[in-house]
Amino acid sequence: MDRVRVGIVGVGNIATLNVPGYLAHERAEVAALCDPRPDVLERRAREWGVAKCYSRVEDLLADDGIDAVEVLSPTPLHAEHVLAAVAAGKHVSCQKPIANSVADARRMIAAARDAGVTFRVTENCCHYPPLRKARDLVRAGAIGTPTVVRIKTVVGRTDSEFQANLDPSGYGWRFDARSPGGHLFDDVMHKYAMALWLVDAHVRSVQAVVRTGPLFFEAPTVALWEYDRDDLLGIMEVSYAPDMFIRSDHFGADEFFEIQGTSGFLWVTRLCGQLHDLPPLVLYEEDGRRSAFADLDATYDGSFRRAAADFVDALVGGHEVDLAPGTALEALQLAFAVYAASNERRPVDPSGIETAVSPAGWPPGPEKLRRDVEQMFARESARAARLARPGA
Ligand SMILES: NC(=O)c1ccc[n+]([C@@H]2O[C@H](COP(=O)([O-])OP(=O)(O)OC[C@H]3O[C@@H](n4cnc5c(N)ncnc54)[C@H](O)[C@@H]3O)[C@@H](O)[C@H]2O)c1
Known part of the structure; x- marks a missing residue:
C-alpha cells in the first residue's frame, strides 16, 4: 500500500x-x-x-x-x-x-x-517525543536498571480556547452506566499504558485507595504496583484541584513521569499542561551530569499529529504499531485492578481480570451530579467575586 x-x-x-x-x-x-x-x-x-x-x-x-x-x-x-x-x-x-x-x-x-x-x-503519549526519548534512554541503560516508576496526574482549571470549545454533550456517556468507571478509566488510561510501555514490563499485583470525587473524578487516588520483576515498583497519584489554575492550550490537566534507575533519574513534564517551566525531559546520570532535552517537541497537539502519521507510516512501511493492542489490554486490566484493589482493600493480580470492574458507588446518581454541579457553579461565582474585589 x-x-x-x-x-x-x-x-x-x-x-x-x-x-x-x-x-x-x-x-x-x-x-x-x-x-x-x-x-x-x-x-x-x-x-x-x-x-x-x-x-x-x-x-x-x-x-x-x-x-x-x-x-x-x-x-x-x-x-x-x-x-x-x-x-x-x-x-x-x-x-x-x-x-x-x-x-x-x-x-x-x-x-x-x-x-x-x-x-x-x-495512544498519543507514545508519540510525545519526551516520553518516546525517555523510553529509548531506559532501553539504552542510561539510568541503569529501572527501580521505581512514578506517575502523577492533576486536574485543575484552565482558560484555553480548546477547553472552552469542547462540546459538553461529549461528556454524557462518560458519566453514566455506559462506562465502567470515571476519570481513572478514561484519561488515566494513558498513564496506565505509559506505566507498562516506558519500562517494557508487566504488572503482577496492585494495591490502591480510590476516593470518590466530584462529577466523574475519582480523586485523590494513590495506587502502588509490583511489576513482574522484584526490583521494580510503580506508584500513581491522581488529584483534583478545581481551584488551581493550570497553564494549558488544551485540557485543564497536567502530568509528570519519573523513572528512577540504579544509576540515574528521568523526568518528563508538560504533556497536556505547562505547570512547570522545566525542559520536557531531563536525564540525571550516575556521575551527577544533568542533560536537558529542551529541543524536543513538547506540544500536546503535536503528539496527536505524530500518532496519526505513525499509523499511516506503519501501513505504508510495515513497521510495528504503537500502542500494541496487547499492551492496551494490559492497561485496561491495570485500570480495573486499581478499582478492585480499592473496593476489596487487598492486592489484586490484574492478569486475572477478564470482564470489567467499577469503583464503589459508580455510576454517580442524578442527585450527586446535581450537587456537584451546584458546588462547581458556587465555586466559580466565589472566584469571580474575589477577582472583582478592588486590589484583587
Ligand atoms: N487524549 C486523548 O487521547 C483523548 C482525549 C479525549 C477523548 N479520547 C477518546 O476518544 C473517544 C471519543 O471521545 P470524545 O471526547 O471525542 O467524545 P465525543 O462524544 O465528543 O465524540 C464522539 C463522537 O462519536 C459520535 N458517535 C456516536 N455514535 C456513533 C456511531 N454509532 N457511529 C459513528 N459515530 C458515532 C458522536 O456523535 C460524537 O460526535 C473516546 O474513546 C475517548 O476516550 C481520547
Whole structure:
C-alpha cells in the first residue's frame, strides 16, 4: 500500500486533535467521515474539505474507497465498531480505552489477527517525543536498571480556547452506566499504558485507595504496583484541584513521569499542561551530569499529529504499531485492578481480570451530579467575586 484512504468514525471533541495529522500526511487522504449527528458531520466536512459523509458506520465500512479507519466514537462503542471494521477488511486505529471490558478487548485483538489487518490503539503519549526519548534512554541503560516508576496526574482549571470549545454533550456517556468507571478509566488510561510501555514490563499485583470525587473524578487516588520483576515498583497519584489554575492550550490537566534507575533519574513534564517551566525531559546520570532535552517537541497537539502519521507510516512501511493492542489490554486490566484493589482493600493480580470492574458507588446518581454541579457553579461565582474585589 503506498497511499492510505482513511475513514473517520466519530467526529466529536477529540477528532479535532486526531484528524489534522491525517489531513497533513502526504501519503494519507481523509476519504470519508461518519457520525450520526448531521450538524457536526457537516461542519467538520466543511472545515476539513472532506466530500464523503456517512451517518451509519456500516455504510462507511461498505465503501471500497476506504483502506483504514480511525475509531473516535464513544468508548462503549469501540468493540462494536472495531469488530465491524475488521470484518470489512479495514485496518483499524482506535482511541483509548480499547474497550469497556477485557473480554471485548480480547475479541477485538483476535478478530484483527484472524483477518490479517493492522490494529493499534491510538495512544498519543507514545508519540510525545519526551516520553518516546525517555523510553529509548531506559532501553539504552542510561539510568541503569529501572527501580521505581512514578506517575502523577492533576486536574485543575484552565482558560484555553480548546477547553472552552469542547462540546459538553461529549461528556454524557462518560458519566453514566455506559462506562465502567470515571476519570481513572478514561484519561488515566494513558498513564496506565505509559506505566507498562516506558519500562517494557508487566504488572503482577496492585494495591490502591480510590476516593470518590466530584462529577466523574475519582480523586485523590494513590495506587502502588509490583511489576513482574522484584526490583521494580510503580506508584500513581491522581488529584483534583478545581481551584488551581493550570497553564494549558488544551485540557485543564497536567502530568509528570519519573523513572528512577540504579544509576540515574528521568523526568518528563508538560504533556497536556505547562505547570512547570522545566525542559520536557531531563536525564540525571550516575556521575551527577544533568542533560536537558529542551529541543524536543513538547506540544500536546503535536503528539496527536505524530500518532496519526505513525499509523499511516506503519501501513505504508510495515513497521510495528504503537500502542500494541496487547499492551492496551494490559492497561485496561491495570485500570480495573486499581478499582478492585480499592473496593476489596487487598492486592489484586490484574492478569486475572477478564470482564470489567467499577469503583464503589459508580455510576454517580442524578442527585450527586446535581450537587456537584451546584458546588462547581458556587465555586466559580466565589472566584469571580474575589477577582472583582478592588486590589484583587
Ligand atoms: N487524549 C486523548 O487521547 C483523548 C482525549 C479525549 C477523548 N479520547 C477518546 O476518544 C473517544 C471519543 O471521545 P470524545 O471526547 O471525542 O467524545 P465525543 O462524544 O465528543 O465524540 C464522539 C463522537 O462519536 C459520535 N458517535 C456516536 N455514535 C456513533 C456511531 N454509532 N457511529 C459513528 N459515530 C458515532 C458522536 O456523535 C460524537 O460526535 C473516546 O474513546 C475517548 O476516550 C481520547
